[in-house]
Amino acid sequence: MTGTIGLAWRQLRNQLRTTEWRALLLACWIAIAIATPLALLADRLERGLLQESAALLGADLILSGQRPISPERLDDAEAAGLVATQVTQFPSMLALDDEMMLVSVRAAQLPYPLRGQIVTTPPQEGDLPESGQIWAEQRVFTQLGLNLGDSVQLGYADFEVTAVLQSSPDRGSGFRSFSPHVIINAADLEASGILAPGSRAEFRLLLAGDEESIIQLDALWRQDLRSDERLFSLRNDQPMTGAALGNGLRYLKLTALIALLLAALTITLSLRRFSNGQYTRCALLLSLGMPPRQLIRLYLLQLLMAWAIVALFGTATGLLLEQLVVGWLEDLLPQALPAAAPLRYFSGAALGLALLVLLGLPPILQLARVPVSHLFRGDGAPQDRRANLLYLICLILLGVVLLSFLEEYLAAVALLLLLLAGGAIFGVITQQALLLLTRPLAKRLLLGRLLSMRLRQQRRWHRLQSAVLVLLLTLLSVVWISRTDLLESWQAQLPVDTPNYFVVNIQPWQKDELDDFFATHEIGSILYPMVRGRINALNGEPIRPQMNEVQLEHNTLNRELNLSWAAQAPDNNPLTAGIWWSQGATEPEISVEQEMADELGLSLGDTLGFDIGGLPLEARITSLRQVEWGSFQPNFYVIFNQEALEAFPATFITSFHLETDKQHLVNDMLRAFPSLTLIDIDQLLQQAALWLKRLGDSSALILAMSLICGGLLLIVTLLQALEQRRYEVALLQTLGATAKQTRQLDLLEFLLLGLVGGLLASLATELTLGALHLTLLKIPVQLHWQLWVVLPLGAALFFCLSGIVMRRPLLLEQCYRLLRSAT
Known part of the structure; x- marks a missing residue:
């Protein structure tokens, strides 16, 4: 056993000089550096929210x-x-x-x-x-x-x-x-x-x-x-701060899943490239009498030694990242977080070990089956269905390990399936686009015909490279733009006079004096009455039995609503159906928000019953309104005619806009009316922006590592592609092509691959951002023309520079030797 360990160490030192081993170790380091802070943060939050829940709740x-x-x-x-x-x-x-x-x-x-x-x-x-x-x-x-x-x-x-x-x-x-x-x-x-x-x-x-x-x-x-x-x-509920912190951690975990998948794919391709280059050495060791089991132990020891080195540096990096994230969030957390459990400090290293062993075991077992005849005839390891089954079992186990670590099973599986489907689709689209682009080149250039033949031969590699490239560029572009452009666009779409202050808790006896204050200082504001009530009936019958399961989840049926009255329809609430009531109408009438009516199946003429402070009230729906909830104006699901609600106790709410030079009037108002509650919208927006920035900064670390993993993965695939192309280049140069022409052929292929991948990434980014604009921020969709320039040119430049740096030119004598070795 001692001799095996010594041989494994000597071989490992030699392997560290190869590109594939460096890429493998760097990918493993990134995986450990990402997994460690996530495990520590999750445990610290859980311990803080569960073990200290009694102290946080202040009661049982x-x-x-x-x-x-x-x-x-x-x-x-x-x-x-x-x-x-x-x-x-x-x-x-x-x-x-x-x-x-x-x-x-x-x-x-x-x-x-x-x-x-x-x-x-x-x-x-x-x-x-x-x-x-x-x-x-x-x-x-x-x-x-x-x-x-x-x-x-x-x-x-x-x-x-x-x-x-x-x-x-x-x-x-x-x-x-x-x-x-x-x-x-x-x-x-x-x-x-x-x-x-x-x-x-x-x-x-x-x-x-x-x-x-x-x-x-x-x-x-x-x-x-x-x-x-x-x-x-303590038995059924988390402390009240758990949801906000849990959502932030969940976002980081799903972001980390992308980096971990890229790291796993980089390790897989690196190990595959490494194992393909070990056939001759394994055949020699087997010919000298080394048993296959000892050969397996030899390569597993190399992986374990490499893991031990990387685990030390990866864990140290993860601890630094965890301290950095906690430092960013410390002033936003309501309570200090307790220390994590000791075993959590090793969880990242354990995940790295699982990656290396589960991904390395199939190719290592394959090496033990290399025949000794490979030394004479170059025979590879025989194909075996059991080997494919082993690959499948290891991949399933790896998926279980990743999902168990992230503890977000449904979301992680959905994201994984989305990435796999997106990668497959973009890979096929890229391949077809490349073939279409090479058709006109094939008619005019000799290199174009050669390139067309190569693209058909290398379909698998082009699909893999383009899928990784498009998904990676899309992810980074969406996150980068969403951290800067989306928030600025949302703020820019607000009108100049958008209210920046809300005032609530206005009592009826304060209304006239407050109206006079606003009029004296030329502050445009309307005071809206508010009465709290709950919907409990529809057309004279209890409403809940009339609703299906989806409707019963509607917000308006599960809480008290802010009800209001108005003589005229609000300017920012255009009617979509019905008519507004006439002045002096005595029968209770209501105007209902259009979306609420659609989701609850309400129609004009229906009667809604309300419980207002224990008193019943029924009113007929006479109109439907469109409400813009993001207008920073007081808005209501239900508005009554005044005669229906004026007998109930009410408070008032208002909003108004103040320029910077008039904001001192806020202090004057609160001194005159100290019981009012003022909500500073500017302050709330700044706090929300701070949360987004802190969360974005935290996820940016993971995304930066995703970029490194993606770059490594692209480099590994390029290395394998260039290795396969060496035989093709050797044949072309033997048949009369110059070294310059073969170099131009490779660079032309990389240029087209980068341009097409960049264009598809631009399209995917615009579609993703458009969905975010429409569904999340509710702002008009806008194009980002910079993407259509930066991404294609950047991707093409990356592929071309990588090809120039990694491509090794062949002399004619080297071409002869390479072709003889392949026969």
Whole structure:
């Protein structure tokens, strides 16, 4: 065994000088460097979201709703013997002199929290602020320039800032969990005057106790949850931040799948090229008495030695990438992530080993079957059906390994099938396009006729090269443009006067004064009334039994809607059917959004029933409207005539646009109306752009490695193609062609292959971007003429330069020797 290890090491040192082994090791290094940070990030997120879920939730069970907790829920909790406390959370503006920012306010009462603990600087004696005090996160201090002891205004009340909120459980759900937080005592909530009937707030009931009681109460409440209620528990729910982080990680994993597939294909072709060159050596070793099993061990040892070297550097690179990604996302994460499990640090290296062994085993077993007669007659390994079966088994096992590692089975399989189908289609199209282009050349040039013959002979390689080239260029182009052009185009299509501020929580007694404020400062704004209600009937019967499974999933049937009234149809809501009601109409009439009507099967004349704060109301559909939800204007699924809703309690909402030189009026408005909630659209867009940039930067690392893998794969295929062409070049030069003519023939082939592949990649990129424009961003499709120039010329230049660098010219004597060796 010692002798086999020594021979394997000596052979490995010689193999490292070859191009195919360098490509193999580089591809394996990339696979390990990609797999390691993904495994670490996935484990850290899972551990942070599961193992610390109790501390993040702040309780064992949480009941959350948009209405105050009902007394019946409190009675149930008391009967179950559980500890309970209530929390009210809502967005509001926090002001320090002329500086303001939107924060998420938590108004809590003791005991709080029920699980985990609140950490402050400096440490506080109690678990909550005293009345008249407020604790704020560091982001609030930084943005407002706060100091401990400062007095800030929240609604109509002033609070003394007494502590920096370092960490706390129970951050709430949705965007509230990512907003900067402040905590006040629930006793100060009424004095602030922020909450009023119809205000936007989340009311939570936190519960803690023995596991059996929690499970029983959870099961009991899930049977009769209101439409606005939701239960969060350690058994059935992830912490509320899990969805956003999980989606980001899922995107990175699917992006990594492309790089891993390219790496696997590069390793496969490199091993195939390597094994084809080992026939003579294997035949010699077998002739000297080496058993086939020992020969297999010899080459497997070479793979294991190479893996050990690459695993060390690949894991180190992966650790650096993981730290870089965490550093980018650290200031956006609501909680610090715990350390990963020790075994996760070796998962990338394990995946690299699986790639090498599963892809290397079939060609190595094939080498053990090379006959000794190869030394005399050049015989290859005999074909065996069992070898093809082994290839298939190894590929299936490799697919299982990749899908298990990525843990995104359906999405990964769909992406894999899409790539395979796209590659096959582009390969066939490229081959046919090349044949069409060479027809006119074949009539005019001698090289054209030779090229036409070569293209027919090398159909398999052209399909593989073009498929990899088109998919690689398409992927990189889509990601590059989507990170820059799509967001800019979406912002550019917004009108100049697009509202950049929303104001909610406007009470009826504030409406006239706020209208006067807008008129005085020449701010164009319309106040829209809002009443919250739920659809519960259609034509006098319960609506849900009348709907199919798809319709029951519609958003309007599973939550309370914001209902409004208007005397005239909104300017940005053109009618598509029916007529608007006349002034003074007394019967309840409604106008319904067109898409909602289509999906629920509603028609003019139908009657919808609503539950508004426990009171029933029926109204007849008299018109349908087209709503542009991306207009940054207040929009509603259902609009009533005024007489139908004016008896119900309502708040108002409005939006308006302010130029930069007038944005100081926002502070004036909030000082005059401190209970209003202002939403800065510019700030939200900037935060969304920051998320996209961070995610794009993270995926750019993987895509850069995909580019390297794709380049390696193209180089390996070119090497194999050039190796096959050496015999053809030798024959042509023996028959009288010059070395210059054969070089021109190769370069002409590479030039056409690059041009056609680049043009197809441009077409695929435009189609993909067009789909993104129409389905995701809802903006007009636009062409990117730069693609049609850069991609074909860049691909042609890559192939030609690679061919010039890698192509070895043949002298006439070398041609004779090469042809004799092939016979």
